[in-house]
Amino acid sequence: MKDTNKPAVHPDRPAARKSTLRGRTVRTAGGLSVRLDPRTFTVVVLLVVAALFASVVLIGTGDFPIPAADVLKTLVGNGDAGQEFIVTELRLPRVLVGLLVGLSLGLGGALFQSVSRNPLGSPDVLGLAQGATAGALVVIVLTSGSATAVTGGALVGGLVTGLLIYLLAWKRGVHGYRLVLVGIGVNAIATAVNGYLITKADLVDAARAVNWMVGSLNGRDWEQVWPLLALCVVLVPLVLGNARGLRMMEMGDDVSYALGVRVERVRLLLMLAAVLLTAAATAAAGPVAFVALTAPQLARRLTGSPGPNLLPSAFMGATLLIVADWASQRAFGADQLPVGVVTGILGGVYLLWLLVTERRAGRI
């Protein structure tokens, strides 16, 4: 029985071990204290700056290019009428949807990877994306429904799939490995159902369905922004409030119990939050591939700190999605290639690299 319960810190990576002791403790007068890790803090700030910068550039990109200075001027309300219409009515909502979707996917991915204790255990691999897709396809293929109905279908599909995975993985608690394998099984079933729905559709609906399945930000407007924003405002603080428990749970359930974490409760709460975030993001933009998988991994490599890295992952997700959307528009022209294709290609390459390095580190 080699390698069972391998500690999160690998013995031949002394840097990672040392980093658990990093950071400065900040105490307030009221007796509260918080540990502040300068490197993580810097990474978060830099990612926020990068996301905002990319957003401004993305707003300026399109068939009618607008210089960054004018974009900023318009955003604070001093632009001319034409630019104002393009920015606030057409491009700003799209960028905001992109930011929120990326944020939700990054956070959801970090939560899932932490709970499943596996760098590949992200919601898009574990069937949530396929489940949400099944919900959307049912609406597209069986009812040829409106965009709003499709969004609703995806939301319901994602939530039902998340619930199903949790219940099937439950057996006196949810273990990481059982969660992963049940997710894989559910993923296979959902993939088959989606294939079936596509073969049932006529070619127009099938094309619409396949386009939706790639994930795109085209034509997103304020209608998608508000629900997502509301959800993020509620869930992000909730998740961050439980981050301590999650971090302890990475040491194993028994240890966390002993340290006073109510393991199953925290896990249920966080998984519910992750499912909601992922389902809502998928409903808004389609199952954008691999953001949930790569964002937490990249964030972790930037901060160099163990633990779930929730906030950096979320902002990394937002940055990734906006940059990918910008890249697809620059490389292929406005609205030619959906953002999901770009993240899919980049994510696929990254996945390969990740598999090779994780193998070398003995985590696969």
Place this chain on the structure above:
Amino acid sequence: MIVDSPPEHRTVTPTAASPKRHAIRAAGLLVSLGILVLVALASIAIGAKELSLEQVWHGLFHDTGTYGDVVVGERLSRTVLGLLAGAALGLSGAVLQALTRNPLADPGLLGINAGASAAVVTAITFFGVTSVSGYVWFAFLGAAAVGALVWFLGGSRSATPVRLALAGTAISAALYGYLQAVMIMDNAALGKMRFWTVGSLASATDETIKQVLPFLLVGTVVALFLARPLNAVAMGDDTARALGANLNRTRALSMAAATVLCGAATAACGPIVFVGLMIPHVVRSFTGPDLRWILPYATILSPVLLLGADVLGRIVARPSEIQVGIVTAVLGGPVFIFLVRRRRTAQL
């Protein structure tokens, strides 16, 4: 805690098995063959168009070109393809499970089918290959590439069934993403490919069968002859070496056989998951761990599952039909989850 432990060395009891037990198992093999014949007949007799047994008989043995005879002819090639592809998938699943000592190995689950599919779609869309005999080589290439990757990952000291299955699923997700990107760029490809990518026997023709038959035969024969050396591999590297097994040759041959079998099956009928996972588990429950029995049983019983699923898909959705790949996934998914939840498998 039982998280992620490496596979137990499967204990192969070198039974000086009593002749009686041998006789029972051989008889079981005959019974399975009988079941296979029945399912194959059902696959010819049952379909969207209802035929009387008399018409089926007429179509099989006195083909005069009536409408019923044509239907029977089409169902016959479909059934033959189902037999071949089913055997190929089941065998490659059993060989992969023995080779990687991973109870959750399945060509579909490890992403090998997805690799073959991605290569076939590439061949059809970008290289204009149209015949099965042309793109079967691409299917081998794709299957071999993913197979090599899985092999590389599985060779890691800490590789566990869970991690391998997860890696395979992630690889499949990436490859299916690629398929979708191809399909949205090209509506003509979507029209053709959406039926092929779910895994179906409906497009079977005598031509397809002829083109993949040599590969499937070679793969099957090689795989069946590997039973003995694979038995040794299952005992762990050191024991196998001590027993005089040529580890590297066995591994290379097994991997080649599994790749050829599942590449050819995928080229002929698209990616089909879970057949290679379910049948070896079912077989193992009554033959025990001896591959000399598992492999022949898997060869006979896997087509029973595939053809049965195909017939089921035709009955359930009359007058249309559900593709066999979808039926096996919907049936196999719950079986997979059951295996996962069962304590013993989880500990493997």
